[in-house]
Amino acid sequence: KLANNVSGATRLFIIKGNAPSMEMTNDGGNSSASLSANLTVYGNLDIYGTGTFNNSTFSLSMPGMNASAPGHITIHPGATFTMNSGTSPALIFNSTFGNQTFTNNGVLTDNQLTVLSVNNTFGGGGTVTVPSGLTIKGDGAINLLNGTLQTGTGITAGSGGTSGFTIVRTNGQISGPVTHNHGSGVVNVTYNGTTAQVTGYELPPAISGTLLINNPGGITLNSAVTTSKLTMTSGNITSSAINLLTISGTGAS
Numbered sequence: 001k002l003a004n005n006v007s008g009a010t011r012l013f014i015i016k017g018n019a020p021s022m023e024m025t026n027d028g029g030n031s032s033a034s035l036s037a038n039l040t041v042y043g044n045l046d047i048y049g050t051g052t053f054n055n056s057t058f059s060l061s062m063p064g065m066n067a068s069a070p071g072h073i074t075i076h077p078g079a080t081f082t083m084n085s086g087t088s089p090a091l092i093f094n095s096t097f098g099n100q101t102f103t104n105n106g107v108l109t110d111n112q113l114t115v116l117s118v119n120n121t122f123g124g125g126g127t128v129t130v131p132s133g134l135t136i137k138g139d140g141a142i143n144l145l146n147g148t149l150q151t152g153t154g155i156t157a158g159s160g161g162t163s164g165f166t167i168v169r170t171n172g173q174i175s176g177p178v179t180h181n182h183g184s185g186v187v188n189v190t191y192n193g194t195t196a197q198v199t200g201y202e203l204p205p206a207i208s209g210t211l212l213i214n215n216p217g218g219i220t221l222n223s224a225v226t227t228s229k230l231t232m233t234s235g236n237i238t239s240s241a242i243n244l245l246t247i248s249g250t251g252a253s
Contacts, residue, residue, distance in 0.1 A: 001022075001023045001024075001025050002015075002022065002023065002024045002025065002031060002033050010030055010031050010032075010051070011031040011032075012031065012032050012033070012034060013031060013032070013033040013034075014033075014034055014035075014036045015033055015034075015035060015036070015039060016035060016036045016037035016038065016039055016058070017037065017038075017039065017040070018039075018040045018042065019039065019040070019041050019042065019043075020041075020042050020043045020065065021041070021042075021043025021044045021045075021046075021065065021069050022041055022043065022044075022045050022046070023046045023047075023048065024046070024047045024048060024049065024051060024053055024079070025048050025049060030049040030050045030051045031049070031051050032051035032052045032053070032054070033051070033052075033053050033054070034053075034054040034056050035054065035055055035056045035058040035060070036056070036058070037058055038058045038059045038060075038061070038089075039058065039059075039060050039061070040060075040061040040062075040063065041060070041061070041062055041063075041071070042063060042064065042065045043064065043065040043069035043071070044064075044069045044070075044071065044072045044073070044074070045060075045062065045072070045073045045074070046074050046076065047073075047074065047075050047076060047079040047080075047081055047106065048076045048078075048079055049076075049078060049079055050078045050079065050080075051079065051080070052079075052080040052081075052082055052109075053075075053079070053080070053081050053082070054082040055081075055082065055083060055089060055091075057089055058089050059089045059090045059091070059092065059115075060089075060090075060091050060092070061090075061092040061094060062091075062092065062093050062094065062095065062100065063094045063095055063096070064095035064096070064097040064098065064100070065097065066097055067097050067098050069097075070095045070097040070098030070099065070100055070122070071093060071094075071095040071097070071098075071100045072100055072101050072102070072103070073101075073102045073103070074101075074103045074105070075103065075104045075105055075106035075107070075108065076105055076106055077105050077106055078106055079106040079107070080106060080107040080108075080109055081104070081106070081107070081108055081109070082109040083108060083109060083112050083113055088114060088115065089114050089115065090113075090114065090115035090116070090117050090143075091113050091115070091116055091117070092117040092119065093117070093118055093119065093120055093128040093147075094117070094119040094120065094121075095120050095121075095122055095126065096120075096121050096122055097122060098122050098126060099120070099122060099126045099127040099128070099129075100120055100126065100127070100128045100129070101128075101129045102128070102129065102130045102131060103131070104131040108131065108134070112134075112135045112136070112137045112159070113134065113135070113136050113137065113140065114136070114137060114139075114140045114141075115136070115140055115141045115142075115143065116130070116134075116136050116140075116141075116142050116143070116149075117141075117142075117143040117145065118142075118143065118144055118145060118146070118147050118148075118149045118172050119143075119145035119146050119147065119172070120146060120147030120148075121146045121147065122147070125146050125147045125148065125171065125172070126147045126148075127147060127148045127149075127150050127175075128147055128148070128149050128150065129150040129152070130149065130150070130151060130152070130155060131152065132151065132152035132153040132154060132155070133153075133154070133155070133156075134151075134155045134156070135155065135156040135157075135159065136155070136156070136157050136158070136165075137158070137159045137163070138158050138159035138160065138161060138162075138163020138164070138165065138181075138182070138183055138185070139163045139164055139165065139185065140157075140158075140165060140166075141165065141166040141167065141168070142157060142166075142167050142168070142202065143168045143170075143172075144167075144168065144169040144170060144171075144172030144173060144174065144202060145168075145170045145171065145172050146170070146171050146172050147172050148172065148173050148174070148175050149172065149173070149174045149175065149176075150175045150176055151174060151175070151176030151177060151178060151201070152176055153176070153177065154176060154177035154178065154179060155176075155177075155178055155179070156178070156179045156180075156181050157178055157179070157180050157181065157182070157204075158180060158181040158182040158183065158187075159181060159183070160181050160182070160183045161183040161184070162183050162184050162185055163182070163183040163184075163185045164182065164183065164185025164186040164187050164188075164208070164209070165180075165182045165185075165187045165188075166187075166188050166189075166190075167187075167188070167189045167190070167202050167203075167204075168189075168190045168192065169189075169190070169191050169192075169193065169197070169202050170192050170193050170194075171193050171194060171195070173200055173202075174200050174201040174202050175201075176201065177201060178201040178202065180204035180205070182204060182206075182208070184208075185208070186208055186209040187204065187206075187207050187208045187209050188207070188209040188210050188211075188212070189202070189203060189204070189207050189209075189210075189211050189212070189227075190212040190214065191212070191213050191214065191215050191219050192212070192214040192215060193215045193217065194215070194216070194217065195215075195217045196215070196217035196218050196219075196220070197215060197217065197218075197219050197220070198219075198220045198222050199219065199220070199221050199222045199223060199225075200222060203221075203222075203223060203225055204225070205223070205224065205225060205226065206225070206226045206227075207225065207226070207227040207228060208228055209227075209228060209229065210227070210228070210229040210230070210231055211225065211227040211229070211230050211231070212231045212233065213230070213231070213232050213233065213234070213235055213236075213237050214233040214234045214235070215234060215235040216234045216235050217235060218235040218236040218237065218238065219235065219236070219237045219238070220237075220238040221237065221238065221239045221240070221243040221244075221245060222243060223243055224242070224243050224244045224245075224246070225244075225245060225246070226246040226247075226248050227245070227246070227247060227248065227249075228247075228248055228249030229247070229249050230245070230247050
């Protein structure tokens with residue numbers, strides 16, 4: 001626990017490294033916590049009280065510990081989770097112990113992430129449920145390594161402007177809507193799984209950079225897409241008259 005009933009006045013806890021299940025409590029004057037380096041929580045993270053848990057500019061990994069603590073994050077009423085504001089820090093869900101949830105019953109400051117990485121291998125590929133309305137900001141990334149990202153009523157990828165975005169789908173997938181709000185920067189999408197895949201919500205209608213196919217099982221388009229460049233490293237891509245592939249820029253390679 002960060003703070004208890006003998007902690008006294010409100011405190012700011014500076015944390016980094018590895019930790020078991022962690023609670024930021026409302027005991028001891030509603031203290032806050034901030035990362036000073038990357039943090040890995042081997043269990044659940046519960047944020048109580050009226051204090052703030054701040055990622056600062058560092059990554060938070062949630063591998064879990066066991067079936068009862070598989071790596072959930074819960075923001076309880078009154079508490080605040082300030083998302084990271086750097087250019088590369090990630091929120092990583094990488095449990096082997098069970099499905100994971102990121103529950104917001106408090107406040108998500110800015111409601112933005114830089115990188116969201118899903119690598120849940122529970123039961124061959126578990127689920128990671130994130131709050132509806134979450135934004136992965138411009139020049140950020142979504143990495144779908146293993147498992148299913150559940151987005152509720154929807155999340156947003158990108159924040160417009162001059163920003164770009166990176167989407168990598170390995171053996172993961174998305175269940176639920178994604179609003180692609182990519183700016184004028186470079187957007188790249190990679191499929192590098194090991195078995196045949198059908199595109200889903202992760203695929204934007206327009207890719208200003210490269211659509212890279214590196215899957216020996218091949219890719220089938222489930223929606224139309226226009227890409228500036230298509231790179232075929234391994235496998236085939238199957239389109240149709242409705243789900244058409246259009247190459248608008250430098251062509252295929």
